[in-house]
Amino acid sequence: MMNNxxxxxxxxxxxxxxxxxxxxxxxxxxxxxxxxxxxxLESGELFYGSVAWHFxxxxxxxxxxxxxxxxxxxLWFNGVPVRLYILESTGLLFGLLALVGIVSLLIRxxxxxxxxxxxxxxxxxxxxxxLIQVALxxxxxxxxxxxxxxxxxxxxxxLRSLLALRPDVQLIAPLPWVVKLHIVNAYLLVAIFxxxxxxxxxxFPIQYLWRPYQLVIWNWxxxxxxxQAPALSQQPVEASEPIREPMTRRPAFTR
Amino acid sequence: MDVRLQISMVFHLDKCIGCHTCSIACKNVWxxxxxxxxMWWNNVETKPGTGYPTAWEDQSKYKxxxxxxxGRPELRMGRKSSRLINLFHNPHLPKLDDYYEPWTYRxxxxxxxxxxxxxxxxxxxxxxxxxxxxxxAGPNWDDDLGGSPxxxxxxxxxxxxxxxxxxxxxxxxxxxxFYLPRICNHCLNPACxxxxxxxxxxxxxxxxxxxxxxERCRAWRxxxxxxxxxxxxxxxxxxxxxxxxxxxxxxxxxxxPACFHSCVGRIRYLGALLYDADRLLEALNVxxxxxVEAHRELILDPFDPHVxxxxxxxxxxxxxxxxxQRSPVYKYVKEWRLALPLHPEFRTLPMLFYVPPLLPVMARxxxxxxxxxxxxxxxxIDRARVPMEYLARLFxxxxxxxxxxxxxxxxxxxxxKRMDTVGDIDRALVKRALQEVETSEDxxxxxxxxxxxxxxxxxxxxxxxxxEEALAMLTEDLWEEKGGAGLGFREPPTRGA
Numbered sequence: 001m002m003n004n005x006x007x008x009x010x011x012x013x014x015x016x017x018x019x020x021x022x023x024x025x026x027x028x029x030x031x032x033x034x035x036x037x038x039x040x041l042e043s044g045e046l047f048y049g050s051v052a053w054h055f056x057x058x059x060x061x062x063x064x065x066x067x068x069x070x071x072x073x074x075l076w077f078n079g080v081p082v083r084l085y086i087l088e089s090t091g092l093l094f095g096l097l098a099l100v101g102i103v104s105l106l107i108r109x110x111x112x113x114x115x116x117x118x119x120x121x122x123x124x125x126x127x128x129x130x131l132i133q134v135a136l137x138x139x140x141x142x143x144x145x146x147x148x149x150x151x152x153x154x155x156x157x158x159l160r161s162l163l164a165l166r167p168d169v170q171l172i173a174p175l176p177w178v179v180k181l182h183i184v185n186a187y188l189l190v191a192i193f194x195x196x197x198x199x200x201x202x203x204f205p206i207q208y209l210w211r212p213y214q215l216v217i218w219n220w221x222x223x224x225x226x227x228q229a230p231a232l233s234q235q236p237v238e239a240s241e242p243i244r245e246p247m248t249r250r251p252a253f254t255r
Numbered sequence: 256m257d258v259r260l261q262i263s264m265v266f267h268l269d270k271c272i273g274c275h276t277c278s279i280a281c282k283n284v285w286x287x288x289x290x291x292x293x294m295w296w297n298n299v300e301t302k303p304g305t306g307y308p309t310a311w312e313d314q315s316k317y318k319x320x321x322x323x324x325x326g327r328p329e330l331r332m333g334r335k336s337s338r339l340i341n342l343f344h345n346p347h348l349p350k351l352d353d354y355y356e357p358w359t360y361r362x363x364x365x366x367x368x369x370x371x372x373x374x375x376x377x378x379x380x381x382x383x384x385x386x387x388x389x390x391x392a393g394p395n396w397d398d399d400l401g402g403s404p405x406x407x408x409x410x411x412x413x414x415x416x417x418x419x420x421x422x423x424x425x426x427x428x429x430x431x432x433f434y435l436p437r438i439c440n441h442c443l444n445p446a447c448x449x450x451x452x453x454x455x456x457x458x459x460x461x462x463x464x465x466x467x468x469x470e471r472c473r474a475w476r477x478x479x480x481x482x483x484x485x486x487x488x489x490x491x492x493x494x495x496x497x498x499x500x501x502x503x504x505x506x507x508x509x510x511x512p513a514c515f516h517s518c519v520g521r522i523r524y525l526g527a528l529l530y531d532a533d534r535l536l537e538a539l540n541v542x543x544x545x546x547v548e549a550h551r552e553l554i555l556d557p558f559d560p561h562v563x564x565x566x567x568x569x570x571x572x573x574x575x576x577x578x579x580q581r582s583p584v585y586k587y588v589k590e591w592r593l594a595l596p597l598h599p600e601f602r603t604l605p606m607l608f609y610v611p612p613l614l615p616v617m618a619r620x621x622x623x624x625x626x627x628x629x630x631x632x633x634x635x636i637d638r639a640r641v642p643m644e645y646l647a648r649l650f651x652x653x654x655x656x657x658x659x660x661x662x663x664x665x666x667x668x669x670x671x672k673r674m675d676t677v678g679d680i681d682r683a684l685v686k687r688a689l690q691e692v693e694t695s696e697d698x699x700x701x702x703x704x705x706x707x708x709x710x711x712x713x714x715x716x717x718x719x720x721x722x723e724e725a726l727a728m729l730t731e732d733l734w735e736e737k738g739g740a741g742l743g744f745r746e747p748p749t750r751g752a
Contacts, residue, residue, distance in 0.1 A: 030470030032751030034494035037474045039344060041351055041383070041491050047344045054343040113384040114351070118491060122752040196752055203473050204342075205452035209335055213449035218460035218570075219725045 006184050007158075008167040014191035021194025022202065035200035041114040049108055053101025059094040060137070063148075068159055071152035078149045087148050088141070095138045102131050126196045129189055136182040144176065155183070257532040258555060258566040260575055260718070261443065261463035261606050262501065262525065263584040265594045266436055267706060268612040269665070270522040273399070273434035275299050277514035284502070284513045290492025292357035292382045295394050296499040297514045299436045303407040303424065303645070304397045306435075308353040311485040312598065313411040318347040320446050320483030320601030321539070328539050328602055330450055332480050338452055347480045351491070355392040357382040383491070401432020412648040420642060431640035433612045436522070438514060439486040439499035440597065440605030441465050443535060443553070447498070450481030461720065463606065464501045469748065472496050483601035493750050507722045511715040521709065526582025526716040527575060528606070529555040529566055539602055544654035546599035553604070554589045557582075578718035583705055584608065591702055593661045595650035611646045611658055613665045614639060632688055636662050664692040664702075671699040
């Protein structure tokens, strides 16, 4: 019963909540979509916290995603011990990086008076949940060895059963409680996604790379307003014909 | 030819008295809000001095503006990909302390303190943390301290000046300073637009005003670094960048922006310029000292029938063309060549121009004597208290020629009016002075009139913005919008969670 609640109903509810809240917020309240950077108020500590956190968590998340998409490939890759060690140590390294980052960010939020001034309760909730999540992940990586393999073999089939709308809780029943907590906490993060600053990851400005530098926007299109494109836009006006009597020219001045 | 219209500005520095009325007008209208207390969309600096934020002109520190790389302009802060990598921590972001920590006073202590031996005081408290602070800097900390070794000596524009030049500039006997009011330049090649990863910043096609879409800004804060004039600001409370909007709700209803309207010295002029957008790149790809001329070349003659036809083709209406013909900016910048852009070497093509100050050039104290006599024509200009090189650093990419021309011309106009009103100057001398800057008595009279006696409608020539037609594009029911002025948010501007 508890398993069904936490590992079947909760994930669906969390995803539904995240999708609805995020979309509603994007379309109704674009103003609230912001990374809410506090670098302007405190920059030194942020460097260690933010850079370590972001690069660490991005690599770790991509690792989770690859495992979810190509579990057989991951298992095959891990078939050779050296490759397994490389994968595991890379994951652990970036996990530790993220852990150092999130701890540093949390300390910064508590210590810096200026940053405290812009801290909302949700900021604290997000930081604490992320800290728990990463700490559990790192703990799992250290004490339940070769997670990259059993993740692909045990957790991924469960996640895929969720995605396929045929949830099978039995798949993860034998997992230790630390890992289960890791999974539930992840759902919790998904649930609060739309209500927190986490939404900023959805607006990562990748389109900037192929956008031209300058951006000009016209609000007023006189051709559209006056119903038709006047002859002017189709055939060039005689260059010698002034549009109206030009104002008297000031005394000619050349230099 | 791609003709576009730009609302442009001229500030006549000889008329600025440094009263800061413009700054206050702007502050009261736009930045008197939480998170914006430290912002001064309009500020007035003392030059020589370090300005606000401190030493903003030092691009080796702030990395603002453009530089030429392999024959094309590239942002000084690096290529596009570097912006995405630096999203998590922008290494060149100015910090709050580069501006100042905004404060107020605990006034209630004056009333609520218990009775005691001492007078109660109102302690300064930070407007960010609410805690008592020691005030160490303000938005105008070096006001009127043009000669001070603490502030003025750190002016980035003095780089390359030798010991003797510095000594002369800061010698108490010939001390001089002038004011530099600054707002957003609404550039033709804005670095803030180019640096914004979200595409939230844009230039309005109709009038060239550069704006930040508050609903698309995601606080990546690259614009703050990119703007070499440091005229985009990060609102630490809402998590959105903000900047001068040239009071577009006022412009759209035919009024001058608040800072223009309130200017006590009447130093500010506003009007339309037509320019050729096709040639922007061409104008940017010249050496520093040729930038002023290239910039001027972009500006088109609104009296030229060919330009008029091309403008019409681009949707610029005839009323706007007529406004461009009456534009005081066109006269100062293009016709009279008196006004120059601020730091053209940043290569953003700023559309706010300055008439460099003539300042007290006539008189100097020498061996205890205050000497105002000079036999030689224009000699005082070359011996002016502010070295021409300093003004050239500010207004001409270190090219002295455009500055000297502007000063000579202003001086010639003065001689002409002196002859006209006092009559103690020989007409032949005046004629020679006018000839040397290739101008006529007629034009000198016009310069005098627009400089000294302009009416409000001569200073501000605002083309109609056809708001009613822009609205008609958005809504069927114009009646509902009647009386509106383009203000307000569709949602309250509160900080996101």
